[in-house]
Amino acid sequence: MTDGESCEGDDMSVEAPLSHGQLFSWREVERYPEGWLTEANLASTWDMRGLSVEQAYGLLRRLVDRHEALRTTYHAGDGGRPVQRVHEAVELPIELVDRVIEDPSEHERTKEELVALPFAMSGDLNWRGRMVASGGAPVYLSLTFSHLIVDLWSIHHLHDQFKALVADPRAVAAMGPAPRELARRQREESWRPRQESSERYWRGVLDDGLMDVLPTLPARVERNRLELTLHSRALGGWAAEAGKRHGVTAPAVVMALLAAGLARHLDTDRVTMSLMSSNRFAPEDQHNVGTMNQLIPFVTGVDMRATLAEHIKRLHWTSAKSYRHSCYDFDQVAAMAAAHGERPEHGCWMNHLFRAWFNYIQVDRRPSDPHDPSPAELAWSPLAQQYGQAFRVRVEVRGGRTSVLMLADPEVLPAEAMTDMMRTLAVGVQLAVSDPGRALKDLWSAGAAPPPSLFPPEPPATVTPA
Incomplete structure (x- = not known):
């Protein structure tokens, strides 16, 4: 299953204009050359130890149900101005891998692998994950998000909310307006x-x-x-x-x-x-x-x-x-x-x-x-x-x-x-x-050189661009 396929068959979607933040991210990413699209990717690694696979997936579905940004795809609109489609339900774009973990830093390699995969700007959920388990027990979850749908602040919120749900599956979270709601407000007379x-x-x-x-x-x-x-x-x-x-x-x-x-x-x-x-x-x-x-x-x-x-x-x-x-x-x-x-x-x-x-x-x-x-x-x-x-x-x-x-x-x-x-x-x-x-x-003209903790005493030789 691909991320694009995860939304196929979902007829219950709502189309809306982009918020100012969404439009800015779209205009920023659309100028990237084809080989540099991964520059829009943001990574996060979450600790899954102590959870079963079923518990982990269940809590992640709670987050997806809670936040429209994780159920949103972008599409071309009239006059070159994109629109968003918020889907009522999507399949989790998270693969499960079970393997023996011998290197405690292997999650860094997993993160690098996922971050190196670009997202399509249109028709893609713009986030994906790989849950790594050992002997059937989840160890960590490596996630990659496109800046098209979330910023770093949002990723911190998502992680904090996931940890709260792990501690108490009935936990609720303070919620701000969803992107679709922001877009509506920004077009009202009060704005x-x-x-x-x-x-x-x-x-x-x-x-x-x-x-x-x-x-x-x-x-x-x-x-x-x-x-x-x-x-x-x-x-x-x-x-x-x-x-x-x-x-x-x-x-x-x-x-x-x-x-x-x-x-x-x-x-x-x-x-x-x-x-x-x-x-x-x-x-x-x-x-x-x-x-x-x-x-x-x-x-x-x-x-x-x-x-x-x-x-x-x-x-x-x-x-x-x-x-x-x-x-x-x-x-x-x-x-x-x-x-x-x-x-x-x-x-x-x-x-x-x-x-x-x-x-x-x-x-x-x-x-x-x-x-x-x-x-x-x-x-x-x-x-x-x-x-x-x-x-x-x-x-x-x-x-x-x-x-x-x-x-x-x-x-x-x-x-x-x-x-x-x-x-x-x-x-x-x-x-x-x-x-x-x-x-x-x-x-x-201060005279004294900065200490080695702030600047190396012998900086590397200058370079010529390739």
């Missing part, structure tokens, strides 16, 4: 003030100007890129300490330092950063299971004479204001940009409107320790993501370790500039705590 507010914000961003020095690409077009990742167990701890000192968040500290490096290497005093927003600020949206993330850009000045404290606070508050307008109709914004005079020849608005983006993901609740002496690692990816924006940073904090992944077009930021920006980040997180009165320009 109009939010829509008009977002439109005003976007007009302001367009008036301020996007970063024209960053080239944009057509959808599904590949181009050689560079990808550099800094791993450090101490970095997240220093960013958190700096955030506490200045009354901002750890992500804001990291973003501000990277924005400073970008401004320096682009020789500009203004930058545009596009932030990934969860769009879950209202209490009624805290428990939604669906895909709600959207990028929102903001334009800000970078004054190299300002102190580190002033720069970090300015970036934090400017970005915080942008979040108020981060739930919008993407197609409507693209039409607005075209009317404004933004006319990318290739027509890929996703790449054109978000030329530089920053995302910070806290995968789990384990804090980072600024005094962890573990050596930092810096590595170039053998094959960088070859499509999309000219500059992108994705920060992931998992198990106390912070990983900063920077992707860049080498014609915009050569390898040496990317390495320098990572070093600047390492220097800056400490100075933001110990000497925040230093001028921003001093990040490149």
Whole structure:
């Protein structure tokens, strides 16, 4: 049975327009080149020990019955705008495998196998799993979801609800509106003030100007890129300490330092950063299971004479204001940009409107320790993501370790500039705590090298894109 077949024969389905978050995810994924569709996949591994196969499948069916996103397929609609179909019932797209488990880390291989399988954008449930048992007893469940139907926040909710059902099969869960309900609300008259507010914000961003020095690409077009990742167990701890000192968040500290490096290497005093927003600020949206993330850009000045404290606070508050307008109709914004005079020849608005983006993901609740002496690692990816924006940073904090992944077009930021920006980040997180009165320009003349826990003393040689 394939995922597409799991919905065949189900005549009890309801067709509806997409919510703003669903439409944004669709427009994002549809620009991926054919060989990169797995970039939309999100993985999760759940402990199944102590359950029988029947219990495990029964609890999973409870989740599927509870959440429309797990019973939804997308389909082409009129005028190129997709629609969703919510099915009353679907077969679980989960295979059962029974085998002897000799390697305690084999679940990582299973996860890699599933994540490497792309989903079809249309007609697919866009999630699948493999339950691995040994001697008839379930051990773990490896799941892969497409970003088309859920975000990372939703996966955490699903896992928490599954664990609650394991503890008590009668457990209930706080529920937010389903994606179909969100789509309906976003088209009602009561939503109009939010829509008009977002439109005003976007007009302001367009008036301020996007970063024209960053080239944009057509959808599904590949181009050689560079990808550099800094791993450090101490970095997240220093960013958190700096955030506490200045009354901002750890992500804001990291973003501000990277924005400073970008401004320096682009020789500009203004930058545009596009932030990934969860769009879950209202209490009624805290428990939604669906895909709600959207990028929102903001334009800000970078004054190299300002102190580190002033720069970090300015970036934090400017970005915080942008979040108020981060739930919008993407197609409507693209039409607005075209009317404004933004006319990318290739027509890929996703790449054109978000030329530089920053995302910070806290995968789990384990804090980072600024005094962890573990050596930092810096590595170039053998094959960088070859499509999309000219500059992108994705920060992931998992198990106390912070990983900063920077992707860049080498014609915009050569390898040496990317390495320098990572070093600047390492220097800056400490100075933001110990000497925040230093001028921003001093990040490149501080003298002392960052400790090995924040940046390797001998970074790897620069690379030439393949």
